[in-house]
Amino acid sequence: MxxxxxxxxxxxxxxxxxxxxxxxxxxxxxxxxxxxxxxxxxxxxxxxxxxxxxxxxxxxxxxxxxxxxxxxxxxxxxxxxxxxxxxxxxxxxxxxxxxxxxxxxxxxxxxxxxxxxxxxxxxxxxxxxxxxxxxxxxxxxxxxxxxxxxxxxxxxxxxxxxxxxxxxxxxxxxxxxxLPPVQLRSGWAEVLKHGLICDAAFFDWLSGDGAGGATGDPAALERAVVRSVEIKTGIVGEDEKEAGRRALLNLGHTFGHAVEAELGFEEAALAHGEAVALGCVLAFQYSARLGLCDPEEVETVDAAIAAAGLPTRLKQAGDFTADALIARMAGDKKAEGGRLTLVIARAIGDAFVEKTVDAADLKAFLQEQGAA
Missing domain, CATH: 3.40.50.1970 (Rossmann fold)
Incomplete structure (x- = not known):
């Protein structure tokens, strides 16, 4: 063949x-x-x-x-x-x-x-x-x-x-x-996400020797695609319809989708992967706020995502109100009974689903991040 x-x-x-x-x-x-x-x-x-x-x-x-x-x-x-x-x-x-x-x-x-x-x-x-x-x-x-x-x-x-x-x-x-560079970077955000979910060693490689994949190195891209597919298929094979573990694949997406929706999907200033990258940083920052994740881990995530040319600050995406973002997040598919649900992390490679997110605390966090 x-x-x-x-x-x-x-x-x-x-x-x-x-x-x-x-x-x-x-x-x-x-x-x-x-x-x-x-x-x-x-x-x-x-x-x-x-x-x-x-x-x-x-x-x-x-x-x-x-x-x-x-x-x-x-x-x-x-x-x-x-x-x-x-x-x-x-x-x-x-x-x-x-x-x-x-x-x-x-x-x-x-x-x-x-x-x-x-x-x-x-x-x-x-x-x-x-x-x-x-x-x-x-x-x-x-x-x-x-x-x-x-x-x-x-x-x-x-x-x-x-x-x-x-x-x-x-x-x-x-x-x-x-692919234009913005689309390659957008995909790289999802690759980084897979490491952040459950494979710290993969994330380390993506941040180091494999970083050339973000700018088109074919060998790095091939290895990154294979490992990402292995991670995703391992999760999907256990939980096809997102009844449990598959929700981990949404790391960064609840924040990211809210940003995209507020910008307007058709005219969005951010590509989807860029919104996910920003969402991953916000998820780790919020995890640190809750005392779950070491702030040094957040800095590592922030640096790796920024090095790939991806956004790490809410203000880079646009001007938002915390109330509008939270309303979008409450309507997310992962929300249950209107309760806010987020994928957050204890560390790089150790993400989990939190179904009891406090709306008032989340609002304060978003305001600290630059939302009105």
Whole structure:
């Protein structure tokens, strides 16, 4: 299939059908050979207009060479495509293409495309198979793995969706060379997050010898993607639908999603990963405020995230009120009965879920961080 070495990380096998995450270089050229056994011979590739122009021809040629009939449906680039309106248009295009339950949808793109295409596949004829071909670092290490699919609403991010596991994930390191620096940094935030959750040694490597991954070093990127996928798949395999341990993967996200929602998802001044990076710093700072985490650990986290060119201060994102941020956080998917829930930490590599966050104390903390 290819002479280039690949790493195969198996996912699941318990609550859901197992599948492989294949990480390596040159995978786009051989994608057709890997996808062909999953379909009767027909697929629709869903991409965005930018990615379709860059990588669509190579994937289409690979599918055609493997005997898989294919067409590309391109949606507008950007978070705005994760909407009811775009989902409806996409579903109509899939119906027009005449796919049946033995056909496959392929998501070619970043997290927006993967979330939208995955939800469309989950809904189409009550669920057909799909394959993730993530083209951003953030999607390779996070959103393409684990089966979360969703769209946004004006009330918040990813609030309407379904759990629908892919049949296969192909993470081609070579496609990351086409990413603009802000998107590479955005993905690196999710990589750092994985170390902060449960692997202090991995975080140390990311902050030291592996730091070149944040600026595109292929060898560092490949190692970072593989380890991130191993961490995420280990957690997802235990807890597919976030009933317990999977919530750890949301470190930085409750703060980050609140910031994104206040900025407005479509016009946000921050990329998603940048918001997550800021959220991770805030989570560690709040952990120190509660006396759970050594302030030196917070300084280490702050320094590593800043060194990657990611924001570490609330004022870098914009002007916010504490009340508005807390209202967003209370509506987060992890909140239970309106109670605030945060992923915080005892140390680097030792995160946990706290379901009894005091709103008044959190408000005071956010005001100390620069919120009005």
């Amino acid at each position: 290819t002479d280039l070495p690949v790493t195969v990380v198996p996912v699941g096998g318990g609550a859901f059908a197992p599948y492989d995450v294949v990480v390596g270089r040159g995978l786009l050229a051989t994608a057709g050979q890997r996808i062909a056994p999953l379909t009767r011979g027909r697929t629709v590739v869903i991409s965005d207009e930018t990615v379709a122009a860059i990588h669509g021809p190579a994937l289409s040629a690979s599918l055609t060479a493997a005997g898989v009939a294919n067409q590309i449906i391109a949606v507008p680039a950007g978070e705005g495509s994760k909407s009811f309106a775009e989902l409806e248009r996409l579903m109509d295009r899939l119906l027009e293409a005449g796919l049946d339950r033995k056909d496959v949808v392929v998501a070619l793109g970043g997290g927006v495309v993967g979330d939208l295409a995955g939800l469309a596949a989950a809904l189409y004829m009550r669920g057909i198979d799909f394959v993730q071909v993530p083209t951003t670092l953030l999607a390779q290490v996070d959103s393409s793995v684990g089966g979360k699919t969703a769209i946004d609403t004006p009330r918040g991010k990813n609030l309407v969706g379904a759990f629908h596991q892919p049949r296969l994930v192909l993470a081609d390191i070579d496609v990351l060379a086409t």
